[in-house]
Amino acid sequence: MSYNAYLVILGISASLALGFLIALLVFLVTRWYKKHAHLRKCVNERSVATLPIRSNGLGASTDFSASISSSITTQGPEHPQKNSWHSWWNHHSKEQFASLSGSGTLKYSYKDIQKATQNFTNIVGQGSFGPVYKAIMPTGGIAAVKVLASNSSQGEKEFQTEVSLLGRLHHRNLVNLVGYCVDKGQHMLVYEYMSNGSLENLLYGEEARALSWEERLEIVLDISHGIEYLHEGAVPPVIHRDLKSANILLDYSMRAKVADFGLSKEEAFDGRNSGLKGTYGYIDPAYISTSKFTMKSDIYSFGLIIFELITAIHPRQNLMEYVNLAAMSSDGIDEILDKKLVGKCNIMEVRGLAKIGHKCLHKSPRKRPSIGEVTQAILKIKQSRLAKQDTMSSVEGDFSQVLSRIGIQQVELARLASMEGD
Incomplete structure (x- = not known):
């Protein structure tokens, strides 16, 4: 083989080696760029992406935000987090408590x-x-x-x-x-201080007062707004676990507020068996059978409170038996309506609220409505009432104007008649 042939082979080999090195370098640079571009994208998304959390309810006026990373951290099921309050209580000072x-x-x-x-x-x-x-x-x-x-x-x-x-x-x-x-x-x-005490005392106490239907409708809506904030506005969501009429307190203006959070749990711990807790008569049967308390267990307890407001029958007085009997007919609730409301309320509104209560008490937790759906259903009853009141006010106003015009015309006719007589 001639010397020129060796030179050709050597040149081709060098070109191939150089091409391979260039291709390898391009590959490594491209891979490095993509990796760091992905990291920058993740960092940017973590820093700007937020989950909007609405402070639900009638009194809500503020929007809150929680970062995705912080919400994940908060709701993580790590064991140290579960015991954080216990360890804090034992090892930290009163100043940190504050x-x-x-x-x-x-x-x-x-x-x-x-x-x-x-x-x-x-x-x-x-x-x-x-x-x-x-x-x-x-x-x-x-x-x-x-x-x-x-x-x-x-x-x-x-x-x-x-x-x-x-x-x-x-x-x-x-x-x-x-x-x-x-x-x-x-x-x-x-x-x-809640000057009007608990709903339980208002309904059953020695000094029980006659709550009007309008007051009861406002009370049930207030309670719904409070639970809605806990379930859908708090981060992480909170399950009350002891909703009952004794834990609904009313202030001087009769605004209802949910109280007593001693048994409450953040949803991050939902499903963990910690022993049955709650109050007899208000406990969700599904919770008894599974030992798992969920938001739908709160909905069940709220359903009982709805029927307490309608009937003034305490759950310890076999309220569920009366409710089940009433569910057999569309007007069954009429038979167990609180005597103080008979003839003093819109029976269609009562039936509408009872229908909501029945849904809350469904045997299957999955088929119970969310608290947001309950709130909207109660609001429809109130809005319907307000619309009727506006219509009546408009009719009464128009009628008053007609009477006023007739009166003016009668005065004018009397004046003309008097002038003609003269």
Whole structure:
């Protein structure tokens, strides 16, 4: 083989090697670029993408946002998160308690509470948590103070739950936590004072008042807005787990607010078996059989409250038996209507609300409506009522104008007749 032939072969080999190196370099550069472009895209999406969270309900006026990354972190099922409040309670100071309990939540000393409650003599109620006292706070405002009973082991856990939740949950249809006291071995919660007491006392107490149908419709709508905020407005969502008429409180203007979050759970822990909890008569049968409490369990309890407002029959007085009998006919609810409402309400509105209540009590949790759907259904009843009132007002206004014109014409005719007589 000639010398020129070797040169040709060597040149071809060098060209191939150079081409391979260039192709390899292009491949590596392209791969590096795509990788870093993807990383930049992920970072940008994480920084700008948000999940809009609407503060639902009648009193909602603020939009909140939670980043995707933070919402995932919050709802993660890691075991350390599950026990975070327990470890915090044991290892952190009272000052950190104040910072974690939410802005606007005040810390009171034992002496402050003792003076405000007149040495714990002004008692207004008693619950599983402990006694409740009426208090005149140092600022001059009236408050309700719940004192954890010294022998209540479950109460301490409920105390922690209430502070951790109500420190960050704020809505016009939730009872507002305004302060707390951890001092001298005592644990106390300070709430806004609800002067009209609980719905249970209004319906069944010794001083039970005759709630009008209009008031009951507003109360059920208020409750619905409060639950809607918990289920669809809070981040992460909150399951109340103990909805009942005793935990619905009313302020001076008869606005209803959901109270007592001692048994509440964030949805991140939903489905974990922690033992049956709740109040007899209000507990979802599906929860009893599965030990899994979901949002639809809250819906079931709310359905019972709806029928309490319609019938004034307590769940402990076999309310469900009456409700099941009433469900057998379209007008069955008429037979168990609260006697105080007979002849003083729109029976079609009562039947419409009862229909909503029946859906909430469906045996299958999956077939129960969401709280948002319940709220919209109740609003339709109210809007229909308001539309009828506007129509009646318009008719009455037109009729008054006609009568006024007739009166003016009669006066004018009388004046003309008088002039002709002269």
